[in-house]
Amino acid sequence: MSETHAITVEKVLPYPPERIWRTLTRSDLIAKWLMPNDFEPVVGYRFTFKTKPMGDWDGIVHCEVLQCDPPSMLRYSWKGGADSNPEYGSRLNSEVTWTLTKVEGGTRLKMVHDGFVLPGNRFAYEAMAPGWGKVMDGIARVTAEATVSSQASGTTAA
Amino acid sequence: MTTAAQLTSVMKTLADPTRRAVFERIAGEREIAATSLVKGTKVSQPAVSQHLRALRDAGLVMERREGRHIYYRPAPQGLAPLIDWLSHYQAFWNERFDNLERLLKEEGDE
Numbered sequence: 001m002s003e004t005h006a007i008t009v010e011k012v013l014p015y016p017p018e019r020i021w022r023t024l025t026r027s028d029l030i031a032k033w034l035m036p037n038d039f040e041p042v043v044g045y046r047f048t049f050k051t052k053p054m055g056d057w058d059g060i061v062h063c064e065v066l067q068c069d070p071p072s073m074l075r076y077s078w079k080g081g082a083d084s085n086p087e088y089g090s091r092l093n094s095e096v097t098w099t100l101t102k103v104e105g106g107t108r109l110k111m112v113h114d115g116f117v118l119p120g121n122r123f124a125y126e127a128m129a130p131g132w133g134k135v136m137d138g139i140a141r142v143t144a145e146a147t148v149s150s151q152a153s154g155t156t157a158a
Numbered sequence: 159m160t161t162a163a164q165l166t167s168v169m170k171t172l173a174d175p176t177r178r179a180v181f182e183r184i185a186g187e188r189e190i191a192a193t194s195l196v197k198g199t200k201v202s203q204p205a206v207s208q209h210l211r212a213l214r215d216a217g218l219v220m221e222r223r224e225g226r227h228i229y230y231r232p233a234p235q236g237l238a239p240l241i242d243w244l245s246h247y248q249a250f251w252n253e254r255f256d257n258l259e260r261l262l263k264e265e266g267d268e
Contacts, residue, residue: 005244009251015262023261033257111251116244 006114014106021071024098035061041068047076066095074098078113092116164217165239171216176201177209184219189231 013020023029025041035049045065053059057080067075080092094115101108172178176199183198184190192210196203210230213219218236222229 007244007248007251009255011255011259013259013262015266020262023258023265029261033261034254111255113247113251116247 004114005116006112007116008110008112010108010110012103012106012108017071017100017102017107020100020107020109021074024074025068025070039063039065041065041070041074043068067097072100078115165243167216168218168237168239171212171218174209176205177212180206180209181213181218184213184230185232187231189222189229192228192230195230 023033025039027037027039030037030039035051037047037049039045039047043065047063047065049061049063051059051061062079063076065074065076067073075095075097078092078094078096080094092115094113097112097114099108099110099112101110172181179199180195180201183195192206195210196206199206201209210219210221210228213230214221216236217233219230220233222231
């Protein structure tokens with residue numbers, strides 16, 4: 001029994017969905033805020049993100065477009081690491097989903113990075129008093145702080 | 159600071175279902191005698207000992223000897239490599255979101 005954990009970031013941005021969609025799907029724009037890439041908004045298209053090599057990992061993220069519904073939903077696989085790295089990198093066989101929802105004053109942009117496989121069940125983590133439970137709180141707090149810091153532009157909590 | 163090797167070690171150690179069950183049992187207690195761990199399972203005593211050694215080597219449990227008995231308790235920082243791994247990605251996405259916002263704002267100013 002394993003459990004997967006997802007990382008979520010969600011914000012309301014004061015721009016129309018089409019505008020945000022462009023920054024999420026145009027290769028040259030993606031490179032400006034995320035990583036160098038050869039993305040194309042076509043389902044089944046395989047592409048890579050390139051980042052600095054880390055340890056045994058060559059820094060290449062292997063991806064495939066799984067869903068592409070402009071301007072509301074984009075989903076791609078995210079496989080960290082290379083075949084040459086059977087350890088750290090290949091552990092991350094995950095998916096990234098972007099959801100854009102038109103709201104008053106802009107767009108709610110939500111990113112879910114799912115597929116962090118944790119060995120065992122969460123009970124074990126919570127049972128360790130100074131361990132997991134606290135960390136989940138920490139992650140929630142970091143997310144909340146990121147949310148609060150951009151409230152001037154109309155952000156709401158998830 | 160967690161290294162990839164530490165993360166891999168924790169992951170590998172907990173990948174074995176029997177060993178993970180032993181770990182979860184210990185994690186649910188303040189401290190438990192090795193003999194009690196053996197009683198509660200169908201796993202043989204030597205096998206349990208081997209799992210305990212692996213858990214100890216990976217820094218997941220701590221051992222205390224008292225006379226002929228050995229007691230185990232969860233190591234407070236045992237799961238830190240996993241936690242660092244997740245925190246790393248959380249921080250990564252928070253930063254990228256900020257970049258994205260900045261880019262949208264700059265484009266709007268042009």
